[in-house]
Amino acid sequence: MKWYIEKGQEGDVVISSRVRLARNLKGYPFVPMLDENSCKEILAKCKEAAKGLNLSYLYMDEVPVINRQMLVERHVISPEMLNNTKRRGLLLSRDEQISILLNEEDHIRIQCLSSGLNLEKAFELANTVDDTLEEALEFGYSEMYGYATCCPTNVGTGLRASCMLHLPALTAGGYIDSILKSVSKLGLTVRGLYGEGTVALGNIYQISNQITLGMSEQDSIQKLNKIVMMIVEKERDVRKKMLDNNADKLADRVWRAYGVLANARLLTSEEMIGLISDVRIGVNMGIIYNISPEVVNELAVITGSAHIAHICGEDNTPQKRDVKRAEIVREKLGGTK
Numbered sequence: 001m002k003w004y005i006e007k008g009q010e011g012d013v014v015i016s017s018r019v020r021l022a023r024n025l026k027g028y029p030f031v032p033m034l035d036e037n038s039c040k041e042i043l044a045k046c047k048e049a050a051k052g053l054n055l056s057y058l059y060m061d062e063v064p065v066i067n068r069q070m071l072v073e074r075h076v077i078s079p080e081m082l083n084n085t086k087r088r089g090l091l092l093s094r095d096e097q098i099s100i101l102l103n104e105e106d107h108i109r110i111q112c113l114s115s116g117l118n119l120e121k122a123f124e125l126a127n128t129v130d131d132t133l134e135e136a137l138e139f140g141y142s143e144m145y146g147y148a149t150c151c152p153t154n155v156g157t158g159l160r161a162s163c164m165l166h167l168p169a170l171t172a173g174g175y176i177d178s179i180l181k182s183v184s185k186l187g188l189t190v191r192g193l194y195g196e197g198t199v200a201l202g203n204i205y206q207i208s209n210q211i212t213l214g215m216s217e218q219d220s221i222q223k224l225n226k227i228v229m230m231i232v233e234k235e236r237d238v239r240k241k242m243l244d245n246n247a248d249k250l251a252d253r254v255w256r257a258y259g260v261l262a263n264a265r266l267l268t269s270e271e272m273i274g275l276i277s278d279v280r281i282g283v284n285m286g287i288i289y290n291i292s293p294e295v296v297n298e299l300a301v302i303t304g305s306a307h308i309a310h311i312c313g314e315d316n317t318p319q320k321r322d323v324k325r326a327e328i329v330r331e332k333l334g335g336t337k
Contacts, residue, residue: 003097004074004301007293008116012284013232015164015204015297016075016115019122019221021130022149022158023108026138030150031103039087042107049136050091050100053129058092060085069306075113077101098129105150106158108133115297117228119161119221127217146212153210159217162191162208163228168281169238170231171203179231180205186227187211202277202300207231239285254282262333266319267326269305276300291333299332 004016024030025045028038047057060068060081068085071077076099081088089102101109110133112126140148146156154160170176180190191206207228209220242250257278261267267275280296282288301307308321308328330336 002074003095003113003115005294005298006115007297008114008118010117010229010232011115011293013165013167013235014117014228015166016113017117017119017122018075018111018113018160018162018164019119019126020112020160020162021108021110021126022106022147022151022154022160023110023130023133024140024148024150025107026140028107031105031107032150034087034103036087039103043087043089043102045137046100046102046108046133047089047091049133050129053091053093053098053132055091055093055098055100058090060088060090063090066306066310070304070310073304073306074301076111078104080104098125100129100133106154108137117163117225117232119163119225123159123161123217123221154212156212156214157217157220159212159220160208161221161224162206163224164204164206165228165231165235166202166204166277166280167231167235168203168277169242170235173238173242175234175238176205179234183207183227183231186223188224188227202273204277239281243285250285251282251287254278254285254287258282258288258333261329263330263336264326266322267303267329268322269303269308269325272303272325272329276303295332299329303328 008014008016025042028034028042034042063085068077068082072079072082074096076092076096077090078101081101081104087103091100091102092098097113099111101111110126110129112122112129114122142148147158149155149158167176170179183190187210188207189210191208207224209224211220257275261275261279276296276299279288283291283293283296303325305321308325309316312320312324
């Protein structure tokens with residue numbers, strides 16, 4: 001099972017946890033200044049260093065655009081790596097929990113993902129990958145400043161930890177702006193569904209650390225974990241108030257969303273994102289009881305535009321995609337044939 005299907009700890013609110021480590025090889029300029037030969041050397045060295053990790057290697061310029069788009073939808077690569085593929089590579093585990101982006105912004109970006117709120121697990125895995133690579137590679141490092149990174153905001157530990165949260169109650173209740181402002185004052189940043197520069201589709205927000213210099217990895221993770229749990233409790237409180245104050249209205253909304261998904265013959269990606277958000281909260285609050293959180297998690301990924309286009313193949317018109325999306329959703333939800 002892919003990691004993103006599972007319902008992890010605090011999975012009613014926290015969809016996933018991610019830890020990313022930025023590293024650069026000593027003796028090479030940063031990626032924007034690399035020549036072609038240096039890029040090839042870095043790819044070869046990293047591929048050799050990762051042999052013991054049992055990862056598949058993809059040279060991004062040889063990966064079809066639709067497959068790259070699918071990797072973005074599964075949060076394996078960044079949107080930036082989608083279009084700029086020259087001399088870039090990817091090392092990927094079978095369950096997609098480990099991905100190593102090569103020659104993206106930094107020479108190496110180790111990314112480890114886990115379902116639910118499990119930053120410690122993601123960090124331990126990233127640290128293991130980091131140690132394995134460092135046995136064969138020498139990273140740029142300063143005793144005073146820590147790991148050298150292309151962007152100054154990553155200097156120090158090179159660590160970015162983040163959690164993806166589903167916050168429909170805080171959004172609907174009008175609390176989300178004040179929550180996000182408070183988070184920013186605490187040294188964290190908030191992004192949309194696919195990271196930097198993207199919007200919060202389906203009431204999903206990514207919250208991550210900003211400070212990488214002068215703070216240890218463990219301190220960064222503990223701080224993020226603590227703040228995420230505060231947001232989780234606030235989201236749950238507002239959900240409970242919604243249920244206490246007008247249970248019929250909430251139930252009607254989530255069951256209507258379920259009814260559309262289980263019976264629709266055409267579903268656009270935009271409509272799907274909104275409806276699956278309502279169904280997700282209904283499932284996690286026990287209002288919808290005939291499907292599991294795992295099914296919801298799977299649907300949120302496999303109905304993405306790229307995934308549907310890949311299934312449609314050459315018969316890939318907007319209407320055909322909408323028909324196929326609706327068909328897949330009906331099948332997963334046990335709706336009408």
